[in-house]
Amino acid sequence: MSLLLNEIGNGIFLGAFFGLVALGYSMVYGILRLINFAHGDFYMVAAFVSYTILGAVLVGHSHGQWFTVLWVGVVVMVITGGLAMLANQFVYRPMRRAAILSLMIAAIGLSQVLENGVLVTPQWGATYLVYPVTTPPSGFNLGSNHYTWGQLIIVLISGLLALGVYFLVGRTLLGKAMRAVSEDRIAAVLMGINVDLVIAIVFFIGGALAGAAAVMTGVYYGQINYLMGFTVGLEAFTAAVLGGIGNIGGAVLGGLILGIVQSIGTGIFGAEWAIVVAFGALVLMLWFRPTGLLGERVARRM
Amino acid sequence: MRALELNGVSVYYGAVRGVEDVDLYVDEGEIVALLGANGAGKSTLLKAISGIIHPRHGSIAFFGDNFGKLSAHRRVIQGLVHVPEGRRIFTTLTIGENLELGAYGTQRNRTERARRLNEVLGLFPLLQQHFQRLAGTLSGGEQQVLAIGRAMMSNPRVLMIDEPSLGLDPQKVDIVYDMLEEVAKLGTTVLLVEQNVSLALEIASRAYVLQQGSVVLSGPSASLVDDSRLSDAYLGKSADDHD
Numbered sequence: 204m205s206l207l208l209n210e211i212g213n214g215i216f217l218g219a220f221f222g223l224v225a226l227g228y229s230m231v232y233g234i235l236r237l238i239n240f241a242h243g244d245f246y247m248v249a250a251f252v253s254y255t256i257l258g259a260v261l262v263g264h265s266h267g268q269w270f271t272v273l274w275v276g277v278v279v280m281v282i283t284g285g286l287a288m289l290a291n292q293f294v295y296r297p298m299r300r301a302a303i304l305s306l307m308i309a310a311i312g313l314s315q316v317l318e319n320g321v322l323v324t325p326q327w328g329a330t331y332l333v334y335p336v337t338t339p340p341s342g343f344n345l346g347s348n349h350y351t352w353g354q355l356i357i358v359l360i361s362g363l364l365a366l367g368v369y370f371l372v373g374r375t376l377l378g379k380a381m382r383a384v385s386e387d388r389i390a391a392v393l394m395g396i397n398v399d400l401v402i403a404i405v406f407f408i409g410g411a412l413a414g415a416a417a418v419m420t421g422v423y424y425g426q427i428n429y430l431m432g433f434t435v436g437l438e439a440f441t442a443a444v445l446g447g448i449g450n451i452g453g454a455v456l457g458g459l460i461l462g463i464v465q466s467i468g469t470g471i472f473g474a475e476w477a478i479v480v481a482f483g484a485l486v487l488m489l490w491f492r493p494t495g496l497l498g499e500r501v502a503r504r505m
Numbered sequence: 506m507r508a509l510e511l512n513g514v515s516v517y518y519g520a521v522r523g524v525e526d527v528d529l530y531v532d533e534g535e536i537v538a539l540l541g542a543n544g545a546g547k548s549t550l551l552k553a554i555s556g557i558i559h560p561r562h563g564s565i566a567f568f569g570d571n572f573g574k575l576s577a578h579r580r581v582i583q584g585l586v587h588v589p590e591g592r593r594i595f596t597t598l599t600i601g602e603n604l605e606l607g608a609y610g611t612q613r614n615r616t617e618r619a620r621r622l623n624e625v626l627g628l629f630p631l632l633q634q635h636f637q638r639l640a641g642t643l644s645g646g647e648q649q650v651l652a653i654g655r656a657m658m659s660n661p662r663v664l665m666i667d668e669p670s671l672g673l674d675p676q677k678v679d680i681v682y683d684m685l686e687e688v689a690k691l692g693t694t695v696l697l698v699e700q701n702v703s704l705a706l707e708i709a710s711r712a713y714v715l716q717q718g719s720v721v722l723s724g725p726s727a728s729l730v731d732d733s734r735l736s737d738a739y740l741g742k743s744a745d746d747h748d
């Protein structure tokens with residue numbers, strides 16, 4: 204029983220990452236019906252950019268310089284948001300009238316460009332890089348498990364960011380415009396909504412959330428690699444589909460469930476089974492409930 | 506003052522002709538009807554005016570200023586609103602949210618929007634009842650009422666509306682047409698697309714009749730009511746077949 208509680212605790216932590224990346228996936232899908240396969244690579248690029256900035260502003264390997272990490276995190280969110288916006292502007296927007304399949308192929312191409320771009324960049328490359336900051340081991344015990352303060356902060360920040368998105372989409376005029384564009388782009392234009400701007404903002408938010416997740420990954424796991432976006436991208440996509448893709452609450456819920464399922468699954472079968480467990484969960488969900496958990500509640504869809 | 510003036514407007518969908526060489530004007534404060542059978546080009550013309558599609562030839566001027574390639578959302582900000590065929594309300598949003606979005610282009614701050622909302626609800630009390638309901642749960646007639654209310658949220662100078670009576674029972678049609686007269690009384694200029702001729706000619710001062718993409722007849726409503734060329738346009742006879 205307490206073992207299960209431990210796995211659930213770990214799962215919530217893992218789910219916080221998945222949820223943040225899944226939100227970006229889901230929002231872009233909601234507004235363009237595009238599965239943006241490059242999304243995981245925005246996250247990967249963010250990890251490298253934050254690695255370089257942190258390396259420059261921190262002297263030596265240091266523990267817990269929270270304030271520095273926080274402001275670098277915000278800067279990286281803006282940069283990654285900007286990167287996602289550029290991708291939209293120069294890759295997806297010119298293809299707006301193209302078939303959705305062509306868009307998906309462009310997304311895969313963009314993903315390759317980003318991965319190989321990082322690969323050939325001096326100082327970055329193919330090896331695992333040690334992240335300049337790590338979380339100190341001090342923390343608290345719950346059940347028989349030890350959690351660090353870093354883990355707790357990561358879960359809290361993820362929760363706050365997700366709540367922020369939920370509020371933005373649910374309550375603000377911009378959020379209503381996002382949902383309007385998602386449902387009927389022409390009708391949205393006829394309201395005086397600048398649809399291209401709204402789409403750009405959605406890309407920005409998705410990218411920024413991936414940026415935040417990347418910094419947290421670096422700080423927590425302590426190492427980054429140019430292929431890290433691929434796995435997380437798949438897991439986030441799975442989380443988004445589990446929750447009902449296009450649905451804001453669903454992305455977060457899907458992230459948490461995937462985190463917990465993966466945690467329990469790898470606890471039983473071993474860590475190398477993580478991806479198998481994730482896709483197993485996805486296949487089962489598609490089997491019994493193809494719309495995802497919240498897929499039919501269209502009210503909060505965007 | 507000319508609220509709208511079209512000169513030689515032609516619109517094509519690839520090789521398919523939508524409308525060809527249309528001249529048309531609407532004066533400020535008028536209700537003008539645009540009539541014609543299915544496929545005549547009425548919706549195409551409205552779409553070209555609101556900027557959803559761009560004409561191949563011709564010019565469209567709004568209160569004397571040429572629209573040129575001005576994007577559609579900017580035309581709304583200038584005071585032109587288009588209630589499209591099929592109403593196209595946001596079914597997954599509430600009625601309140603639909604109305605609020607109607608003010609998106611023109612009423613940028615919250616207090617302005619709230620004030621405008623009160624004015625519109627005052628005009629159309631029907632909308633007040635189900636404020637929190639999802640718009641998708643409304644009946645066809647209620648959706649049309651919402652679509653007009655939403656359009657009026659932008660406080661437009663010109664309202665274009667495409668077949669508002671389509672699919673509604675006569676009682677609901679009356680409600681919708683009362684609304685349109687109300688809108689016009691407030692000084693809003695109206696360009697009304699209809700297939701239901703007698704209905705449209707009742708409230709319009711003038712009308713244009715489209716047939717296969719071209720204007721075949723125009724004039725004051727009174728002179729058109731008994732014109733046999735009007736029914737010919739609906740029966741698909743071309744003007745040459747006449748006499």
Ligand SMILES: Nc1ncnc2c1ncn2[C@@H]1O[C@H](COP(=O)(O)OP(=O)(O)O)[C@@H](O)[C@H]1O
Binds near residue numbers: 522546547548550
């Ligand atoms: N999206 C489109 N693609 C191709 N042809 C179209 C399209 N929309 C309308 N048309 C054609 O343009 C002509 C005018 O259509 P439309 O403006 O919808 O007529 P109306 O509104 O008077 O019924 C018709 O021949 C129609 O088939």
Ligand SMILES: [Mg+2]
Binds near residue numbers: 547590667
């Ligand atoms: Mg039509």
